Amino acid sequence: MRRMLVRFVYGSRYDRVPHGQRAYVRPGERLIREAQWRLRLRRTRVCSLIEYSGSVPLAENEEFLACTLCGEERQQPLFEPAGGKGWRYRVVRCPRCGFLYRNPNVRPERLGDLYATSYSSFLTGTYAEQRRRRYELTMRAFSPVFAEGGGRRLLDFGCGAGLFLGLAEGLGFDAVGVDLSPDSVERANAALRTARAYLGDPDDVPEIAAGGFDVITLWSVLAHLPRPLDDFARFRRLLAPGGVLMILTVNANSLLLKAYGSRWSGFTKNHLMFYSSATLPALLRRTGFAGVAFAPHYGDAIEAGTTRLPVKLRRRLAARVRAGDGGNMMRALAFADQESLERWGAEQKAREL
Numbered sequence: 001m002r003r004m005l006v007r008f009v010y011g012s013r014y015d016r017v018p019h020g021q022r023a024y025v026r027p028g029e030r031l032i033r034e035a036q037w038r039l040r041l042r043r044t045r046v047c048s049l050i051e052y053s054g055s056v057p058l059a060e061n062e063e064f065l066a067c068t069l070c071g072e073e074r075q076q077p078l079f080e081p082a083g084g085k086g087w088r089y090r091v092v093r094c095p096r097c098g099f100l101y102r103n104p105n106v107r108p109e110r111l112g113d114l115y116a117t118s119y120s121s122f123l124t125g126t127y128a129e130q131r132r133r134r135y136e137l138t139m140r141a142f143s144p145v146f147a148e149g150g151g152r153r154l155l156d157f158g159c160g161a162g163l164f165l166g167l168a169e170g171l172g173f174d175a176v177g178v179d180l181s182p183d184s185v186e187r188a189n190a191a192l193r194t195a196r197a198y199l200g201d202p203d204d205v206p207e208i209a210a211g212g213f214d215v216i217t218l219w220s221v222l223a224h225l226p227r228p229l230d231d232f233a234r235f236r237r238l239l240a241p242g243g244v245l246m247i248l249t250v251n252a253n254s255l256l257l258k259a260y261g262s263r264w265s266g267f268t269k270n271h272l273m274f275y276s277s278a279t280l281p282a283l284l285r286r287t288g289f290a291g292v293a294f295a296p297h298y299g300d301a302i303e304a305g306t307t308r309l310p311v312k313l314r315r316r317l318a319a320r321v322r323a324g325d326g327g328n329m330m331r332a333l334a335f336a337d338q339e340s341l342e343r344w345g346a347e348q349k350a351r352e353l
């Protein structure tokens with residue numbers, strides 16, 4: 001029925017627009033999706049944590065959570081994403097602050113279960129090319145922070161097979177990375193020249209625990225962190241005066257989430273928490289950061305200029321992303337202190353927390 005309606009309204013005009021771009025370019029669609037979203041929030045029941053935990057199954061590696069950002073216990077169950085190899089989980093919204101998170105969530109000590117299969121093969125090949133492009137586009141969006149390393153110290157948290165570390169050392173950063181996967185770390189160190197990757201918890205690696213980093217990067221890591229308050233308090237400690245923390249993650253305010261619900265691409269098997277520019281500031285404020293800036297994400301093909309979308313539709317897409325803060329990824333720069341705000345903030349249109 002819905003498909004027929006779409007056909008009736010738009011004809012075949014947008015058939016050749018890739019799926020991930022259509023919702024941004026079809027006339028009126030943003031406003032319709034936003035209205036549907038508000039309706040959905042009004043209509044979906046809100047229940048107590050006790051009621052919720054009594055009605056939902058709990059696996060032995062899982063636990064029920066209250067809102068990590070504001071402590072609210074009430075739950076608004078919204079989505080049940082599921083994937084090919086039999087995984088399925090539930091995503092709730094905090095009715096107080098709007099944070100979206102998996103609930104039940106994975107117990108931190110059982111996180112290894114999610115990464116039991118070899119992860120590093122996932123980070124090489126064609127996928128690696130796309131990743132590299134994404135790094136470069138994001139660095140460009142946050143220029144001049146990444147324009148030139150100049151010997152500044154950089155920590156890549158969750159460095160995988162070292163793709164980004166390779167770029168960072170090429171730019172002249174004094175770069176180190178840390179990751180939990182032994183074969184990724186081994187692969188990284190085989191390829192890197194001056195940068196180094198370390199295995200394990202940052203607190204167990206003296207070179208990292210000593211801190212003093214000018215830049216910390218979290219490439220597609222934030223959504224995987226089960227205890228973000230602890231992690232961000234640590235990142236704040238590890239930053240030197242004037243330091244910045246760069247974050248790339250899926251955007252919980254994405255227009256595509258509003259359009260596709262449980263089938264949204266950001267609901268991947270190992271994602272635990274979903275942030276937006278409305279909820280990330282709470283995490284940063286609570287862990288001692290001084291400011292934040294966001295760079296809207298228009299999609300890698302658009303930003304890299306490889307899209308075949310006509311110019312008129314490209315402009316329309318960009319306007320829609322900006323109007324609703326609805327890009328599919330969220331890119332943020334967090335400023336450790338006043339010094340970093342003064343040094344980098346103006347260029348990035350930063351706001352204080």
Ligand SMILES: [Zn+2]
Nearest residue numbers: 067070094097
């Ligand atoms: Zn909350």
